[in-house]
Amino acid sequence: MDLSKAGEAVAAVKAGGLDGVVVADTALSEVDGEAGRLVIAGHDVEAIAGRASFEEVCALLWRVGLGAPADAVRPEAVRAAIAEGRVGAHARLSELGDALASDDGSSALRAATAHLGLRGAAKKGEAPWIEFAHIAGALAVFAAAWARRGAGAAAIAPDPSLGQAADLLRMLRGEPGPEAAVRGLDTYLVTVADHGMNASTFTARVVASTGSDTVSAVVAAIGALKGPLHGGAPGPVLDMLDGVGDPARAASWIDEELSAGRRIMGMGHRIYRVRDPRAAVLEKAAGELERAGVATRRLELARAVERAAEAALASRHPDRPLKANVEFYTAVLLDAVGLSRTLFTPAFAVGRVAGWCAHIAEGRRVGRLVRPASRYVGPPPGA
Numbered sequence: 001m002d003l004s005k006a007g008e009a010v011a012a013v014k015a016g017g018l019d020g021v022v023v024a025d026t027a028l029s030e031v032d033g034e035a036g037r038l039v040i041a042g043h044d045v046e047a048i049a050g051r052a053s054f055e056e057v058c059a060l061l062w063r064v065g066l067g068a069p070a071d072a073v074r075p076e077a078v079r080a081a082i083a084e085g086r087v088g089a090h091a092r093l094s095e096l097g098d099a100l101a102s103d104d105g106s107s108a109l110r111a112a113t114a115h116l117g118l119r120g121a122a123k124k125g126e127a128p129w130i131e132f133a134h135i136a137g138a139l140a141v142f143a144a145a146w147a148r149r150g151a152g153a154a155a156i157a158p159d160p161s162l163g164q165a166a167d168l169l170r171m172l173r174g175e176p177g178p179e180a181a182v183r184g185l186d187t188y189l190v191t192v193a194d195h196g197m198n199a200s201t202f203t204a205r206v207v208a209s210t211g212s213d214t215v216s217a218v219v220a221a222i223g224a225l226k227g228p229l230h231g232g233a234p235g236p237v238l239d240m241l242d243g244v245g246d247p248a249r250a251a252s253w254i255d256e257e258l259s260a261g262r263r264i265m266g267m268g269h270r271i272y273r274v275r276d277p278r279a280a281v282l283e284k285a286a287g288e289l290e291r292a293g294v295a296t297r298r299l300e301l302a303r304a305v306e307r308a309a310e311a312a313l314a315s316r317h318p319d320r321p322l323k324a325n326v327e328f329y330t331a332v333l334l335d336a337v338g339l340s341r342t343l344f345t346p347a348f349a350v351g352r353v354a355g356w357c358a359h360i361a362e363g364r365r366v367g368r369l370v371r372p373a374s375r376y377v378g379p380p381p382g383a
């Protein structure tokens with residue numbers, strides 16, 4: 001049988017990015033790309049980042065996602081359950097086989113998280129947000145254990161009396177992090193907690209819509225997050241800053257990259273036509289860290305590179321505003337907090353799992369299989 005003719009049709013397939021297609025109603029977050037505004041469950045991101053803790057934002061998102069009354073998901077209970085998740089995950093590190101052996105932190109996180117489903121993560125009769133909290137806690141433990149393993153060091157047991165940001169830093173460093181760094185990391189986790197129908201959140205919702213379990217949906221979301229067009233950009237942003245080195249070289253460096261046909265990481269966004277509001281939140285948080293004396297002095301360089309990139313992109317794409325996105329200052333902030341660049345994307349997952357779980361819950365309430373259509377452009381049978 002000759003099956004070669006379908007191969008020619010492949011060339012006719014155009015990429016579809018679902019630009020502007022509304023795939024769900026949500027009460028969880030709104031991204032206004034024209035105004036540069038991000039609202040998380042009724043709060044501007046600028047109003048909650050740096051003020052609410054990661055646990056408080058988890059409680060808010062999970063309550064809204066579940067459609068539960070305000071007192072049904074209390075922040076203190078969420079904090080305790082996330083801590084319980086860290087303790088449980090640490091106890092199971094020896095059962096992960098080679099899951100943490102990957103050179104890539106996101107791949108390790110994906111493999112380790114998959115183990116949570118082996119015994120069934122959710123207990124019967126338990127409120128669904130407890131499973132969300134256990135998964136969230138586990139992600140921090142896996143990320144820290146992977147980083148320490150890479151450095152040839154043993155994993156450090158969590159301290160359940162601490163919040164997620166403080167304990168993540170502690171598990172990475174082997175000692176408590178400076179207060180300013182803890183605050184910076186907490187601000188980061190809140191800033192990235194949810195962001196409309198981004199690719200990983202959509203992935204989680206699609207998987208959950210089939211009736212599949214929460215762990216499977218989160219594992220799939222981690223897989224979507226790790227790509228450089230989504231959550232994989234901040235490490236390369238730091239590489240870029242290192243490559244530029246001196247603010248005076250920013251314009252020529254950017255020009256060379258663009259002339260070579262490469263994209264500038266941390267610039268551009270599918271939705272935002274102005275600067276990503278999260279870039280401003282994270283830039284400010286990085287500035288506070290510098291003032292507190294815990295940070296390396298990359299901020300000035302980053303600002304120069306951003307200015308050069310924005311100008312170069314504007315001249316090459318006058319009709320398509322391409323400004324800094326969340327990843328640009330994520331790189332500066334997480335570096336200042338003391339995370340290695342290989343951990344940036346796993347840290348993104350530690351924050352975004354809040355939104356993934358909330359969307360999984362919201363999608364389950366809708367209860368409808370997500371199953372879009374495609375247009376067949378191949379040859380007709382017998383042609």
Ligand code: COA
Pocket residue numbers: 017228229230231233262263264265266267268269270271313317320322325326327
């Ligand atoms: N550097 C250089 N050129 C860029 C660019 C960037 N960061 N972002 C977009 N462009 C260019 C594209 O090459 C395209 O040019 P063309 O029309 O000549 O082919 C044009 O701008 C439109 O880009 P498009 O691919 O339609 O935008 P998108 O909505 O699909 O892409 C991103 C959005 C985020 C994927 C894209 O801006 C990007 O790749 N950014 C860098 C990676 C990054 O920072 N990811 C984190 C996102 S939060």
